Amino acid sequence: MKHLLLLLFALTATTLSAKPREIRFKILETTDVHGNYFPYDYLNQQPGEGSLIRAYSFVKAQRQLMKPQHVLLLDAGDILQGQPSAYYYNFMDTVSQHACASVLNYMQYDAATVGNHDIEAGHAVYDRWTKECRMPMLGANIIRTSTGQPYWRPYTIIKKDGVRFAVLGLLTTGIPNWLPENLWSGMRFDDMVEVARKYMPEMRRQADVVIGLFHSGVGRENATGTKNENASLQVAQQVPGFDLILCGHDHRKANRKIANVNGDSVLVLNTGANAHFVAVADLVVEKNGKKVSVKSATGHLEDIDQWEVNPEMLAHFQPQIDAVKKFTQEVIGHNATELTTRPAFFGPSAFVDFIHQLQLKITGAQISFVAPLSFDARIPVGTIRVSDMFNLYKFENMLYVMQLTGQEIKNFLEYSYAGWTQQMSSPSDHLLLFNDRTINSPESWQRLRTPSYNFDSAAGILYEVDVTKPRGQKITIKSLATGEPFDLKQTYRVAVNSYRGNGGGGLMTEGAGIPREQLVKRVVWSTDKDLRYYLMQEIRQQKDIAPKALNQWKFVPENWTTPAAQRDSITLFQ
Structure with missing residues (x-):
């Protein structure tokens, strides 16, 4: 014991x-x-x-x-x-x-x-x-x-x-x-x-x-x-x-x-x-x-x-x-025009419109929606390699064709441009919708209130964006690009990437007003490979490309928006 x-x-x-x-x-x-x-x-x-x-x-x-x-x-x-x-x-x-x-x-x-x-x-x-x-x-x-x-x-x-x-x-x-x-x-x-x-x-x-x-x-x-x-x-x-x-x-x-x-x-x-x-x-x-x-x-x-x-x-x-390296250095074509995303923030651009044209060609759709997925990318004149495709198209999205009414197309664009541009009340205002808290951020992309990958423009229609008007009243669609009338009640075939088609960014749901559960029913065709793959195949087939802006839309009034775009380009990319 x-x-x-x-x-x-x-x-x-x-x-x-x-x-x-x-x-x-x-x-x-x-x-x-x-x-x-x-x-x-x-x-x-x-x-x-x-x-x-x-x-x-x-x-x-x-x-x-x-x-x-x-x-x-x-x-x-x-x-x-x-x-x-x-x-x-x-x-x-x-x-x-x-x-x-x-x-x-x-x-x-x-x-x-x-x-x-x-x-x-x-x-x-x-x-x-x-x-x-x-x-x-x-x-x-x-x-x-x-x-x-x-x-x-x-x-x-x-x-x-x-x-x-x-x-x-x-x-x-x-x-x-x-x-x-x-x-x-x-x-x-x-x-x-x-x-x-x-x-x-x-x-x-x-x-x-x-x-x-x-x-x-x-x-x-x-x-x-x-x-x-x-x-x-x-x-x-x-x-x-x-x-x-x-x-x-x-x-x-x-x-x-x-x-x-x-x-x-x-x-x-x-x-x-x-x-x-x-x-x-x-x-x-x-x-x-x-x-x-x-x-x-x-x-x-x-x-x-x-x-x-x-x-x-x-x-x-x-x-x-x-x-x-060997994969990315493969030559797939030749480019006669420099492609850069910067002009895409201020109007039609060769960069975005090249993707518009390919989406319309691949799908046979009447209208195309595309945003600049790369914030600040550039493809110079000269040889096009596989590596350039990752600048041209950043993500592995599929390509859809969806059925949208003319009213839904207009509402989609109203939502896009409302997040893209502010309502200008004087010629000295910003054109772009900047975030006041982060406008001086060293990260340029953070200066915007809305991510630029949600700045969708359209091809296949002729329209104006009046930045003096409030949200919901900015877009005036004049006609289809073919010259045929655009009807708000008619249904159109629209080419769009799978991120957007599934509701990404809210443009289809909050913008066009389509309930999320209804989106899949609007898809009438889809690619089985990512869009970058089809872009590479198209360039291989064309061999020589010379992209140009389609100029199917513009910001108005131009005497306000043109100088504002020049100022905002410095603010955004300085």
Whole structure:
């Protein structure tokens, strides 16, 4: 008995004398990489900025500084579209391991969340890719309709130096509004707040630290309602229990603390896009016996362009880099006219009208809708290569023909130009609708209130846009381009990309006034390949192209809009 008492005394004394241990962790996030795996600009055939190979130099340095068990590396989605390197392994070389999976495996990511542009690549691509990735793929609110269970893991538990991290993956719920159903067949996308609230109790039972890894932007302050596109702030505020939220999707950098409904502070980070930055969260965790608590969380965004390319990783992936170079350097035609998106903001342009003409030719439609999908792109006079197609057409959209009435076409255009132009009340006003809060942003595209990929113009009709008139009264359609009368009650065949045809940007639903569930019934024809493929085939067939603006519409009054366009061009692109 005496020996037992002495043993108990010794154990008690040891427990009482043990001091809490502080452990420092770095949580690193990439997001919206959009195929920028390699430090090469395939569009301009020159060394490129950003890239995961450059980011790896920073990641490797942090692992050496902190020891690997004190570093977590995570990705928040949209990594499978946007660069020729992604397109090549999505659709051209489908036998080799996908370069994206190889890169993520090489860098030893701990987990990743799926993004909407990953879904846009289609089942064949993302199902293969996720099987090739060695880290857990997450998506708690991406539900398999046949079972009611998540299509991918809802969350994962990562153990580092005795500390358990739960990482919950969530995806923006807008996919059905943007993408054809065949790309996400068998899935539904539940509200982020509701799903986060569902999994929080079980994650807190299993983990010491809970991290949100969301492909959804920060969003608006005090947002309400369900299924918001950018809902990370909403989750942070309304679902207590998160120690850190890493997000993406909207390409807007963020580093801020959010107070939740319990009054606790949550660190929210967003890196922007294209692997130019890595989000860094510095967590100090106190471990006192079995009890673990987060003592502090601070963050910053590391500028990856200041880091050198990692030479070992570059050498390892040189064969893949060269394979994509060979693909993008293929000559498909010759261009006699420089194509640039800049004039498209201020009137008809050769860049946009070239796509209009091809859409009309491919589909046989009467009218075409097109927006400048690349904010500031240029294809010079001379040889046209495959790489130029990624400047001409940024995303892998299909092409639809939809049936719209003349009134719906007018309403569609009213909505487009209302988000594009302001109502001018004097010649000194802006023509474009700028965002007053961000008009001086170093990121030119953020100066506009509406993303320019929603600036749809039309071809096949002759019309004017009176910028002195209010929303709903700007558009006057004079006739079809053939000279035939335009009838608001008649039904027309309209060529439009699948993003727009599925309701993306709200032009079909809020603008034309077509209920979302009715959109699919309006589609009378669709391509089976992406529009970029058909553009490449058309240029190969023509060999020599000399695009010109169709000049089928204009801004009026011209004595106001012409000088305003000159001023606004400087404001937008300076």
